[in-house]
Amino acid sequence: xxxxxxxxxxxxxxxxxxxxxxxxxxxxxxxxxxxxxxxxxxxxxxxxxxxxxxxxxxxxxxxxxxxxxxxxxxxxxxxxxxxxxxxxxxxxxxxxxxxxxxxxxxxxxxxxxxxxxxxxxxxxxxxxxxxxxxxxxxxxxxxxxxxxxxxxxxxxxxxxxxxxxxxxxxxxxxxxxxxxxxxxxxxxxxxxxxxxxxxxxxxxxxxxxxxx
Amino acid sequence: xxxxxxxxxxxxxxxxxxxxxxxxxxxxxxxxxxxxxxxxxxxxxxxxxxxxxxxxxxxxxxxxxxxxxxxxxxxxxxxxxxxxxxxxxxxxxxxxxxxxxxxxxxxxxxxxxxxxxxxxxxxxxxxxxxxxxxxxxxxxxxxxxxxxxxxxxxxxxxxxxxxxxxxxxxxxxxxxxxxxxxxxxxxxxxxxxxxxxxxxxxxxxxxxxxxx
Amino acid sequence: xxxxxxxxxxxxxxxxxxxxxxxxxxxxxxxxxxxxxxxxxxxxxxxxxxxxxxxxxxxxxxxxxxxxxxxxxxxxxxxxxxxxxxxxxxxxxxxxxxxxxxxxxxxxxxxxxxxxxxxxxxxxxxxxxxxxxxxxxxxxxxxxxxxxxxxxxxxxxxxxxxxxxxxxxxxxxxxxxxxxxxxxxxxxxxxxxxxxxxxxxxxxxxxxxxxx
Amino acid sequence: xxxxxxxxxxxxxxxxxxxxxxxxxxxxxxxxxxxxxxxxxxxxxxxxxxxxxxxxxxxxxxxxxxxxxxxxxxxxxxxxxxxxxxxxxxxxxxxxxxxxxxxxxxxxxxxxxxxxxxxxxxxxxxxxxxxxxxxxxxxxxxxxxxxxxxxxxxxxxxxxxxxxxxxxxxxxxxxxxxxxxxxxxxxxxxxxxxxxxxxxxxxxxxxxxxxx
DNA sequence: TCGTAACCGAGACGGTACGTCTCGTCTTGGA
DNA sequence: TCCAAGACGAGACGTACCGTCTCGGTTACGA
Numbered sequence: 010x011x012x013x014x015x016x017x018x019x020x021x022x023x024x025x026x027x028x029x030x031x032x033x034x035x036x037x038x039x040x041x042x043x044x045x046x047x048x049x050x051x052x053x054x055x056x057x058x059x060x061x062x063x064x065x066x067x068x069x070x071x072x073x074x075x076x077x078x079x080x081x082x083x084x085x086x087x088x089x090x091x092x093x094x095x096x097x098x099x100x101x102x103x104x105x106x107x108x109x110x111x112x113x114x115x116x117x118x119x120x121x122x123x124x125x126x127x128x129x130x131x132x133x134x135x136x137x138x139x140x141x142x143x144x145x146x147x148x149x150x151x152x153x154x155x156x157x158x159x160x161x162x163x164x165x166x167x168x169x170x171x172x173x174x175x176x177x178x179x180x181x182x183x184x185x186x187x188x189x190x191x192x193x194x195x196x197x198x199x200x201x202x203x204x205x206x207x208x209x210x211x212x213x214x215x216x217x218x219x220x221x
Numbered sequence: 222x223x224x225x226x227x228x229x230x231x232x233x234x235x236x237x238x239x240x241x242x243x244x245x246x247x248x249x250x251x252x253x254x255x256x257x258x259x260x261x262x263x264x265x266x267x268x269x270x271x272x273x274x275x276x277x278x279x280x281x282x283x284x285x286x287x288x289x290x291x292x293x294x295x296x297x298x299x300x301x302x303x304x305x306x307x308x309x310x311x312x313x314x315x316x317x318x319x320x321x322x323x324x325x326x327x328x329x330x331x332x333x334x335x336x337x338x339x340x341x342x343x344x345x346x347x348x349x350x351x352x353x354x355x356x357x358x359x360x361x362x363x364x365x366x367x368x369x370x371x372x373x374x375x376x377x378x379x380x381x382x383x384x385x386x387x388x389x390x391x392x393x394x395x396x397x398x399x400x401x402x403x404x405x406x407x408x409x410x411x412x413x414x415x416x417x418x419x420x421x422x423x424x425x426x427x428x429x430x431x432x433x
Numbered sequence: 434x435x436x437x438x439x440x441x442x443x444x445x446x447x448x449x450x451x452x453x454x455x456x457x458x459x460x461x462x463x464x465x466x467x468x469x470x471x472x473x474x475x476x477x478x479x480x481x482x483x484x485x486x487x488x489x490x491x492x493x494x495x496x497x498x499x500x501x502x503x504x505x506x507x508x509x510x511x512x513x514x515x516x517x518x519x520x521x522x523x524x525x526x527x528x529x530x531x532x533x534x535x536x537x538x539x540x541x542x543x544x545x546x547x548x549x550x551x552x553x554x555x556x557x558x559x560x561x562x563x564x565x566x567x568x569x570x571x572x573x574x575x576x577x578x579x580x581x582x583x584x585x586x587x588x589x590x591x592x593x594x595x596x597x598x599x600x601x602x603x604x605x606x607x608x609x610x611x612x613x614x615x616x617x618x619x620x621x622x623x624x625x626x627x628x629x630x631x632x633x634x635x636x637x638x639x640x641x642x643x644x645x
Numbered sequence: 646x647x648x649x650x651x652x653x654x655x656x657x658x659x660x661x662x663x664x665x666x667x668x669x670x671x672x673x674x675x676x677x678x679x680x681x682x683x684x685x686x687x688x689x690x691x692x693x694x695x696x697x698x699x700x701x702x703x704x705x706x707x708x709x710x711x712x713x714x715x716x717x718x719x720x721x722x723x724x725x726x727x728x729x730x731x732x733x734x735x736x737x738x739x740x741x742x743x744x745x746x747x748x749x750x751x752x753x754x755x756x757x758x759x760x761x762x763x764x765x766x767x768x769x770x771x772x773x774x775x776x777x778x779x780x781x782x783x784x785x786x787x788x789x790x791x792x793x794x795x796x797x798x799x800x801x802x803x804x805x806x807x808x809x810x811x812x813x814x815x816x817x818x819x820x821x822x823x824x825x826x827x828x829x830x831x832x833x834x835x836x837x838x839x840x841x842x843x844x845x846x847x848x849x850x851x852x853x854x855x856x857x
Numbered sequence: 858t859c860g861t862a863a864c865c866g867a868g869a870c871g872g873t874a875c876g877t878c879t880c881g882t883c884t885t886g887g888a
Numbered sequence: 889t890c891c892a893a894g895a896c897g898a899g900a901c902g903t904a905c906c907g908t909c910t911c912g913g914t915t916a917c918g919a
Contacts, residue, residue: 022868023910029870045340050900061871066902113339120336123406127329128257133409141407180400180419183408187399188392194335195353196395197345207392211427218426219419241891262879273892278881446894447884453896469764474874485897490876537763544760547830551753552681557833565831604824604843607832611823612816618759619777620819621769631816635851642850643843658863659915665865686905697866702907 025068032058033065037079041114046076046121073125073132080118081139083109089147095155096213100205102147103189107200110193120194148178148185177219184212244270245277249291253326258288258333285337285344292330293351295321301359307367308425312417314359315401319412322405332406360390360397389431396424449492456482457489461503465538470500470545497549497556504542505563507533513571519579520637524629526571527613531624534617544618572602572609601643608636661704668694669701673715677750682712682757709761709768716754717775719745725783731791732849736841738783739825743836746829756830784814784821813855820848 036058040049051072055062069075087109090101110116119140126133155161164174188208192198248269252261263284267274281287299321302313322328331352338345367373376386400420404410460482464473475496479486493499511533514525534540543564550557579585588598612632616622672693676685687708691698705711723745726737746752755776762769791797800810824844828834 020868021866021912023870025869046336047340051902052900055871059871061873062902063872063904064870067869071902117336117339120332120339124258124329124332124336127325127332127406128259136407137409176419179404179408179410180416180423183404184396184400184420184423186407187401187403188396189399191395191399191402192391194339195348195398196391197349198391204392207388207431208396211392211396211424211431213427214430215423215425215427218429219423263881264879271892273894274881275883275893276891279890283881444894445886445892447886447896449895470760471764475876476874479897483897485899486876487878487898488896491895495876541760541763544756544763548682548753548756548760551749551756551830552683560831561833600843603828603832603834604840604847607828608820608824608844608847610831611825611827612820613823615823615826616815616819618763619772619822620815621773622815628816631812631855632820635816635820635855636847637851638854639847639849639851642853643847656863657861657917659865659917661864687907688905695866697868698907699867699909700865703864707907 029058029060029064030068033060033068033075034079034082036060037075038083038114041076041079041118042112045113046117049076051075073122073129074135076118077122077132077135077139080115080122081143083112083115084140084144087144087147089150089154091154095151095158095160096206096209098151098154099185099209099212100202102151103185103205103209104200104202106186106189107193107205110190111200116194119190144186145178145182148182152178177216181212181216241270241272241276242280245272245280245287246291246294248272249287250295250326253288253291253330257325257329261288263287285334285341286347288330289334289344289347289351292327292334293355295324295327296352296356299356299359301362301366303366307363307370307372308421310363310366311397311421311424312414314363315397315417315421316412316414318398318401319405319417322402323412328406331402356398357390357394360394364390389428393424393428453482453484453488454492457484457492457499458503458506460484461499462507462538465500465503465542466536469537470541473500475499497546497553498559500542501546501556501559501563504539504546505567507536507539508564508568511568511571513574513578515578519575519582519584520630520633522575522578523609523633523636524626526575527609527629527633528624528626530610530613531617531629534614535624540618543614568610569602569606572606576602601640605636605640665694665696665700666704669696669704669711670715670718672696673711674719674750677712677715677754681749681753685712687711709758709765710771712754713758713768713771713775716751716758717779719748719751720776720780723780723783725786725790727790731787731794731796732845734787734790735821735845735848736838738787739821739841739845740836740838742822742825743829743841746826747836752830755826780822781814781818784818788814813852817848817852 033054036054037049040054040057044053049072051062051065054075055065058065065075069078087102087105089098090105092098092101110119122132122136126136152161156163164170189200192204193200198204245266248266249261252265252269256265261284263274263277266287267277277287281290299314299317301310302317304310304313322331334344334348338348364373368375376382401412404416405412410416457478460478461473464478464481468477473496475486475489478499479489489499493502511526511529513522514529516522516525534543546556546560550560576585580587588594613624616628617624622628669690672690673685676690676693680689685708687698687701690711691701701711705714723738723741725734726741728734728737746755758768758772762772788797792799800806825836828836828840834840
């Protein structure tokens with residue numbers, strides 16, 4: 010998770026409290042809702058969690074890392090619904106992602122830690138491993154499900170085919186996540202069913218035109 | 222520009238120095254490069270600009286607004302190159318945008334003010350008017366140029382056609398800007414000629430499939 | 434006084450508030466009475482003085498220096514009463530000194546800063562110049578007054594006579610101050626008229642036996 | 646000694662380690678030399694002694710009590726040399742006391758605990774019983790030895806004579822200890838043979854003039 | 858010989874104060 | 889009226905110790 014795997018056996022001294030861990034992460038999300046990233050302070054989180062500041066710093070080096078861990082779990086709620094066809098599946102996940110990003114703790118926190126990560130490589134890596142890479146599973150799952158349905162051709166064999174597929178996954182991910190984030194946070198307009206349909210149509214048509 | 226239109230005529234007292242304005246904005250960008258958004262302080266900017274803090278606060282209410290103005294001008298450098306066909310034109314603008322976002326003062330500042338704007342509506346409006354809306358011109362210009370070349374059909378007449386076109390402009394803008402930003406800042410991978418070509422291909426194929 | 438003489442003329446910027454100086458020193462003494470040296474915190478002093486902590490640290494580098502300045506002024510209240518004969522004059526000053534050291538802010542602060550000064554030369558020097566050396570005037574005044582009365586012989590001429598006199602002043606000062614402090618703070622017994630008389634008798638007899 | 650007499654018999658459970666006791670007191674003195682009273686922490690002492698903080702707190706309630714015990718033993722090294730006459734004997738003990746107070750662990754600790762004791766009666770009592778009262782033996786021994794030599798008259802009989810003698814012992818003790826401490830720690834000048842001779846001369850002449 | 862009670866190390870824990878930093882406002886004096 | 893310099897009240901920062909607690913494990917007595 011955060012600091013270290015810390016072998017459950019043999020570690021001398023009093024072990025860290027797991028309830029404390031949860032209390033802190035819960036308090037972090039609650040505080041984000043109330044005061045936003047800018048108003049979030051370690052002292053406030055500690056007070057809400059009924060915990061000493063020291064206890065926070067023992068686990069996380071700074072605000073950014075704490076918030077990444079606090080928010081990461083929210084993204085794990087995302088899942089690919091099985092609505093019968095690829096278009097519907099993607100629309101479903103786009104709407105879910107939109108709904109997630111509309112929550113105040115998510116939107117304010119996500120952009121802030123991304124901003125912070127532009128000058129902090131360790132933080133970027135943490136964001137990647139805790140949030141971004143975990144959600145690529147959705148793209149992979151969608152593809153394999155569509156292949157099973159016959160909506161997409163099976164992966165090309167051979168190493169160069171694999172590499173191309175890998176590359177396309179990254180592109181799709183950037184397009185989906187980027188478009189949703191940009192519409193919500195920069196353009197400040199809602200991600201509703203209409204927009205999801207229009208966007209997904211564009212994406213699938215684009216993908217169809219990409220390969221040959 | 223920033224605080225007030227302040228009529229050039231008739232204002233009593235000593236007028237504000239225009240060199241001071243520029244010195245402050247330059248110092249802001251320079252400081253952003255060195256210390257990032259998180260490390261940027263009004264005092265630091267004032268010191269770099271050889272100016273008193275009071276002078277900053279007389280012009281901008283806070284750090285965010287100052288940074289928006291400091292960064293906005295960079296985005297005006299973007300232009301749509303005329304490379305002869307729509308695909309090339311878009312690739313060119315994507316590469317320009319990627320290069321702009323790769324500059325440290327741009328990427329750190331842009332995400333930070335967007336994050337801040339999630340809890341500050343006035344700031345969001347300022348970002349929109351100073352940065353985002355000004356760049357939609359690129360999409361509009363690209364479309365009309367492509368129409369002139371015959372690569373795209375002319376706009377549908379009538380009000381519903383106009384509305385649909387307006388809506389598509391927003392979608393395209395979100396997809397382009399979102400994908401580039403996400404690739405650079407979240408996925409942390411470069412926006413190079415290969416990626417630009419692949420992305421543009423996807424986009425144009427998607428657009429072709431969107432209309433009918 | 435404390436930080437610097439700071440030329441009253443020409444210093445740019447807002448000058449420091451003199452009322453603030455006094456409020457802080459008053460608050461320091463009041464807090465010493467209530468909570469003692471060990472319980473004294475910079476934050477508490479600041480709060481009592483209605484002042485920000487920053488304002489304290491702008492003037493004094495730490496608790497010890499602040500307390501030395503706060504307490505020093507109390508010692509200036511001491512004076513040599515003119516009761517007609519040397520014995521009575523000394524008894525008077527001994528009783529005054531005893532009364533001063535019986536005040537809670539004085540006794541707790543004085544020993545604490547002396548203790549701190551054993552590992553801080555700058556602090557020792559500050560104590561010396563702000564407190565100790567200023568009180569040697571009492572010994573000198575007492576001697577000259579006694580000489581005027583004919584109770585003591587005039588100073589021996591010549592440099593070696595002067596040096597011996599100087600040396601004796603130091604001895605007398607150490608004996609008086611040391612005995613009073615030790616009785617009050619270590620032996621924890623009162624400095625009353627009886628004790629003052631007995632002690633002064635010993636001192637004067639000793640001095641009479643010292644010279645020849 | 647410190648916490649309890651703890652009957653050597655019958656106490657169930659593992660007995661406390663005596664080496665640990667010594668290691669802690671040694672570590673306390675060593676740490677005092679290095680960092681002084683202000684910088685002394687229980688954690689530091691524990692670390693130096695190779696012991697857990699818990700182990701310290703099982704034995705002493707706080708820093709002051711620990712330091713009193715750590716330093717007290719040093720004062721037991723003092724003894725009254727037999728140099729043949731009272732003046733020489735006193736000079737000898739004054740020099741010894743001066744040398745003891747010149748050691749860094751002694752001077753920093755002694756003043757600090759005295760300062761602390763001004764707001765802590767239990768501590769003052771501990772200092773008295775562990776340090777001060779034990780050294781009055783030197784004054785008593787000196788007096789009886791001088792009486793045996795015929796340098797001083799025998800004690801006056803009767804209860805009022807006894808009381809007066811008792812009172813004089815306190816006065817002498819305060820004068821000697823106070824003067825030495827003051828010279829070393831406040832005046833910051835050395836206690837050397839010259840000063841010891843001058844001071845002792847004053848003291849004995851004073852005593853001679855005190856009685857009749 | 859075996860329990861049991863107190864010992865011991867390590868370190869987590871809720872607190873408190875530290876001294877520093879930045880904020881945004883204010884008060885000077887000079888231009 | 890503007891500007892620079894810098895004092896000011898406010899409050900968060902991250903650190904250091906405090907004294908207490910919970911661990912797992914050790915040591916010596918006495919039943």
